[in-house]
Amino acid sequence: MGFILAAVGSAVGLGNIWRFPFITGQYGGSSFLITYLAFVALIGFPAILVEFVIGRRTDRNPVGALRELGSGVWSYAGWLFVVTGFIILSYYSVVAGWFLRYTLIGITEGYTLTDPTEANALFGTVSTGLDTLLFHAVFMLLVVGIIAAGVRRGIELSVKVMVPAILVMLVGLAAYGFTLDGAAAAYGYYLSPDFGTITANWTEILPAAAGQAFFTLSLGMGVMITYASYLGEDRNLAADAGIIATIDTLIAVLVGFVVFPVLFTVGIEPGTGGAGAIFVSLTSAFASVPGGRIIGIVFFGMVGIAALSSAISILEVLVSYLIDELGVARVPASAALGAAVFLLGVPVTLDLVFLNLYDLLADGILLVLGSLLLALFVGWVIPDVGRAELRKGIADVGDLDGAWIWAVRIPIVIVVIVSLYLGIVDYVDFLTGDFADWLAAR
Template sequence: MARETWATRFGFILAAVGSAVGLGNIWRFPFITGQEGGSAFLLVYLLFIALIGFPAILVEFVIGRRTERNPVGALRDLGSGIWQYVGWLFVITGFVILAYYSVVAGWFLRYMLIGITDGYAAGAADPEAAELLFGSVSTGLDSLLFHAIFMAFVIAIVAAGIRSGIEVAVKVMVPAIIVLLLGLAAYGFTLDASTEAYAYYLSPDFGVIAENWTSILPAAAGQAFFTLSLGMGVMITYASYLGEDRNLAEDAGIIAGLDTLIAVIVGFVVFPFLFAAGLSPGDGGAGEIFVSLTAAFTEIPAGRVIGIVFFAMVGIAALSSAISILEVVTSYLVDEWNLKRVPAAAGLGVAIFLLGVPVTVDLIFLDLLDLFADGVLLVLGALLLAIFVGWVIPEVARDELEQGIGDLGGLGTAWIWAVRVPIVVVVFVSLYLGVLDYIGFLTEDFAGWLAEQ
């Protein structure tokens, strides 16, 4: 079976940006930023993207393009011993993330329809009403139904293939996301509370960083890997459809830059809305963007229309990311088992849907999966790839990076050493802190929930 390739470089970049620009940017980024101190978190996050995220994208790119395989096949072809099994970690990570990702994406679709049919005033007349509205959307039959609808869209696009499905879809979705986001940010600028919001978002308090670095560092690491689609095999898979003439460093820079820019713009949208409504960021956890913004849309001019546009935009962004995650696991069955793309995507999509069903029953399962995937699996995957490229196949990796670029001289060696030492050390510390956080969640929050059942 002939392996598909991207039709254009533009299509590849948009697909990679679309993968990166999703719920990680628009749902997760605002509430994590609020929980971790606003501008203090933003500064650490931006440093993490520049110093760790960009070199880490190149790690996945060189593995994918070198092997032209899915993560399992790529690590098996390049590695030996235990390394040939590392690719399975990315398949597992993709399963876990998409299972709850689809549920959350369904919430955005439901909120968009609420804006169209009823408006947001009834559900946001007071904080308690907004909480009740979110509870009715986030769990129960509504949540299950929209989880199924969203997964059906994801399956249909991935089943259509690389050129006819994913590349066509992202060429429409990613520009639409950017246009809508810029329009919302411009609107946020006109609100009276925008000055206060920008100060919270853009004026870092270094004392907060020094005091809370043990929570900010793993949060920034997990958010960086989540939003750049690293540690889950997406960039390995997408790079496997590339040709040798592509400049990987240039493409990685464009992808990381656009993704980070969009994440930053999201702050210029969400925080002015929250401050305009007199709401405090960071208090509502995973449901904050729903509870707080629903209330905010009742307080600002043209709030109903703005709300519909916002939730529609996030739904589009979520879809662009979800198709990349399903493609990772689908490519495994297509490459390794020679299955047809349609039954492979459909079968895996149904299995992922079933794994996400508990999240529609109780949000404790969202925390259970998200903290595990974000704080442990993603960071572990990135750490193992950094060790593999930096210490096991450094010459192979450098040779592959130079394809399409030319002789890098000392830059190639500098990249290898950046992967070998600072990236490995920082990611290891982040993983250690993330594991401690997850153990704390299991022994306190989850154990408490079990005791109440």
């Protein structure tokens, strides 16, 4: 149970609650949702098993695991996951600090800005500046404290509280959303897919759905390898992967039942505003809906909890490397890496262009590349090892291992290569467009 909740806690975070609503709105609501769900089922689930078999087989962090199982260039591939986690956590912490501030705003002042322009100005003060740097530091201190306490006393104990709390709050908020005037229109937007939109915009929807699936399932950054390294051979990896993917996806879908009814009730268009969309739109909405202040405090507080559960999993990957490979004690390893991650995140507190610079690189390229390398490694380099590890703990395996390795070898590799290519194109467009314009203005 501790393992499942830790893995779910890793998967459930800002990707589900901050990123999912505005990405869904940006790419057509239900059209994106159905593509995302297909990605989770057909790509995400087999990809989780890829990381599980590597982690449990080696009992090591991603760097040590790939070094033990691979040779030549494969022995160095684990470094990609360390770098990816390092980059993601640096801006993840900053965004998590935003949610902490919005929770405090609700407690101290309430959400009173009905004018979206004023709400946007508030987000501008929250998202950058000295106070943003302070909350970034506070959040990283919380993460470091939990990781320093260890796997059982820190990670396992915290997620056993946080994950059930997130589920309970989300169900309650979704029930509240059902009572709002805009619920019917929101459900139509969210649940009635337009397949014409998918076929017409697949080059945009596909990489967005792929990146979202990898991000929310914590794939491509070595988290699932690290957590699976603590598992015994009696565990049914397929069952555990199914539970984790199902709960993570359920939470993401539930977030839509919370956010979209609120937005449609006050007439706010979903998907506008980018990274600040959920803050600007929801603070305006909470000022207008009944009980908005309490709902807002619960919502933003819940996201802060979810962010914490994910952040500890990312830092654990980095810390486990120092412990396993260099023999560094857990407490100094946690402190040193926490400080380094904090410093890398400082530019994000100064200008949001760095958030896009980090996020598009990590989400659209590095996570997908990491998953591609693992699929190639397990599917083509060590297929027999992967199949043997998957069979452990499964009483009636049938041809599950054969079907899984086939999916890893061909369909997953093809889809991930296409997604990686499209992600690289998007990143190059950003570098030559928005980022180049930002540099020129300086």
